[in-house]
Amino acid sequence: MSQSQPSIYRRRAWPSSPSFRLAPLLLALWGAASSATEPPAARPSVTLFVVGAPEARASVQSWARERPPGLPVTLRLAELPASTTRPGGDVQLLEVERHLQEARRHYIHAEFADCLQQVGDEGVLSRTLSQGHRALAARLLLWQVACQVGLRREEAALQVAAELGVLGLELPADIGVLPPEVGRVLVAGAEQGAARGRATLRITADSSPARISLDGRPGVCMAPCSLEVLEGRHVVRVDAEGRQFAVQVISARGPELAVAFTTLPASPELAAGQWSANYGESLANLDSAGSLSLLSTALRAPRLVLLTAEAEREGYRLRGALALQGRAAARTERQGEAKQLHGTAEGVLRDLLIQGQVVEPAPALYQRRDFWIAVGVAAVIAGAATTALLWQRPVRTEVGF
Secondary structure, eight states: OOOOOOOEEOOOOOOOOHHHHHHHHHHHHHHHHHHHHSOOOOOOEEEEEEEESHHHHHHHHHHHHTOOTTSSSEEEEOOOOOOSSBTTBOOOHHHHHHHHHHHHHHHHTTOHHHHHHHHOOHHHHHHHHHTTOHHHHHHHHHHHHHHHHHTTOHHHHHHHHHHHHHHTOOOOGGGGGSOHHHHHHHHHHHHHHHTSOEEEEEEEESSSSEEEEETTEEEEEEESEEEEEESEEEEEEEEOTTBOOEEEEEEEOSSEEEEEEOOOBOOHHHHHHHHHHHTTTSSTTTTSHHHHHHHHHHTTOSEEEEEEEEEETTEEEEEEEEEETTEEEEEEEEEEOGGGHHHHHHHHHHHHHHHTTSSOOOOOGGGOHHHHHHHHHHHHHHHHHHHHHHOOOOOOEEOOO
16 A cells, blocks of 8 residues: 655645735825825914024024024014104204304394294294204294394294293303394393293193103103193194104193194104114113014014024023014013024024914824824724734645555
8 A cells, every 4th residue: 555645734825915905005095184184284474583692693593594494484584674764853953053054144144034034934943842952942033033133023023032931941052142132132032931821731642651742841741641831832742652753833821721642653664763762772671562562563564573682601591572463472581502592592483483372382193183094094004914914714735645
């Protein structure tokens, strides 16, 4: 009896699992689902204004120009615009001085009508007072008196001289070059003006806080307020941050007079001048509400980040403030070494943007939709692989003798 060959166990190779063939497709579907369910949000634009230590300021500005990829916003680096308008106004002092010199020349040549024409513009006198140039205003009045005396209009000269007393102006040094009769009229008129009755001005303004100036004396009160003045002509001015200044020339009569001011919004150039005058000279109060409001106007920035760099012994301290539509929305500060300045700046910006709700904080991993999609895909693949490993086609065994 012939014995067959020893038992041979043969296992046919089973084809690759359909689940494994689906894995690339599932991964592709996951990527498509992630991009479809979470479209990229539009990056908000934020204006960045940097002040402080020159080296740190230049370094942060250079970093911002490179459009840091880690920030979820578009940075616009801004510089303060050049102010063509002084916060105090636009009177040309040299031009006024030229008119005074021309009046003196005409007076010397007995051309009194031409003399009066050079200094008789009441608008120039009011603008000069509104900008605080009291000594210059006194000289204008002095030469008006001299020209009127030269024209033999003593009564008119006395009325002009009375304004020196009403306005509380000192007699200028120019009186020394004029004839004695002019000095006599000046002194007599000023005494008459100082002896007039008194009136009360009730001043209100549509913006707050509003500083009131009277006859070239700045900051006499904050509106609403009351001022007691001599009866006669006065120049009242109101100044408020973020607003154009306003001037009224009033004639005070009677026991009481209401003076109401309506102001207009400041232009970016004027706001830049106000910011430079009130805040730009030092680092104090840079992140105050007034400073941020003026900067937002000056830089035309609906979303503004003010970054202040202060040098310290081992690095820099960065103070940041965020303003939204001109209103303070968040403040923060961080300290870091000089070599870590860019990272510190990015951290300050992130803090401000999250506090001000300009951007959403990054969600935890378990809160992200694509994380759970990935988990599901991994589970499907793992389940398919497990099934493939556990499932085996029956092995056919043949035994021969």
